[in-house]
Amino acid sequence: MDAPLRLYNTRTRQKEPLQTREAGVVHLYVCGLTPYDSMHVGHARTFVAFDVLRRYLEHKGWQVVHVQNWTDIDDKIIRKANELGISAKEVAERFIAEAEEDCRTLGLLRPHLMPKVTEHIPDIISAIQTLLDKGFAYARGGDVYFDVSRYESAFHDYGLLSGQTREELIAGARVEPDEDKDDPMDFALWKAAKGGEPFWESPWGFGRPGWHIECSVMSLKYLGAPFDLHGGANDLVFPHHENEIAQSQALTGIKPIVTHWMHSGVLTVGGEKMSKSLGNFVTLRDALKRHGKNALRLLFLSTHYRSPLDYTEERAEGAKASLNRIRMALEAIKNRLALPTGEATDAAQKRTEQLWEVVREGTRLFYAAMDDDLNTAEAIGYLFRMVGAALVTGVTAKEPPSAAEKEALLALRERLTSLLNLLGFDLAELEAPQRLDDALSENLLQLLVEIRQQLRQRKLFDLADLIRSRLGDFGIVLEDTPQGTRWRRS
């Protein structure tokens, strides 16, 4: 469909059109979570980026095969299990269930496949065996390590993704004592079980997989080789993705194993990366509760996906206010369409032309921005031009809309909603009438509004204002409009 999407490729360090193995099909692998704690806003940012990627690809007519793994066995899970006094499996299951729910609430499209490490142990063991057989790995005690220097002499590309040579990486690496590795760059494919850890049987004894091998095994298993697009946040570039490339290429002999690498920028708080270890995280759950899925999405998409994004409550509130503007625009269109059809005056003619112009140009520019490395921030700018146009006509036009203007308004609304939908916004929620928690509350609020209306008619404004101000304390905003009083949550 029309212009190709150009995406920045970490591997080549430039924007490139997507090249796929199979015409019309994108094989996409995104690194998923290690379920040892609640999802935080930083995770959400990354997954929203890939969610929009997928939506946009599908919109452009691609079929996307989207695989995202669960790293459901890992040091941190084991530590958590010991803390809570339950099994590692229970920890993983608990946080997977929680994350699945959070992702649903956020409005993320579910990946087609979400494979788990613990369900692929035999595949992993056989891959490690292949690496051993090919001489790219060595066993040491009950551990198995990947031999990076051996790999490097065969493939000459270790460090390509992170832009560093093997030597440079070693120079910056911290020394890890008491490890039996031949070389500081080597990494574990299989870890011998220590006391109290979950384990699986293998040719090297009881143990469990290292971190990187799972992604090689599961991506190759479900997507084939080479595959088109691999994503993750950019803090995974080294060592995770670098090692994954080495493993997968050593396994298959295919290079490059992944055509296109896409990395999202990390989320920061007060300029520092949001992470569990720094303790500066906000759980997705809390953020969703406070700001809602649409505001969070708008916040994320207002910054290019590769840039770092600093998360503050103020910005989240700002996003909420912006969202309200969109809501008002849709309402303004609705109200104007509800008016009786007027005559096609010169003014109406002019307004109609302007509306069409905004629809045409806005759409064109929107897609151009999206095609240029998913520039959602710019695209949203054009969206707001349409929003502005809707709000202006809703107010400045003194006369009812002509038939032609109504047609233009319908087109504007259609365009606005379809583009919002394309970016993954939940229009139903955006347009839904606001509700309180229960029917009684709604009835009581309605009663207060009616009483206040009476008070206003009798010019007892101090009492009317008291009601408004007290409701404000509860987070209810009253707005008196020519069509009557309406309320919304603050």
Add this chain to the structure above:
RNA sequence: GGCGCCGUCGCCGAGUGGCUCAGGCGCGGGAUUGCAAAUCCCGAUACCCGGGUUCAAUUCCCGGCGGCGCCUCCA
């Protein structure tokens, strides 16, 4: 120390070799309102510093300074 990214209005954030450079939030003035809110109109304020290339640089190049990410588990 190495690699990479970045430094644009009060805040956030697109973007461009020359038309004073989107958009959002916030702020000031006005319209509207019983007063507000919402909306509309008007407005102000920016391209880190120093060189260079160029007729012209915020945009390209070099050098500073500052920030962030990665080099260790991390989305």
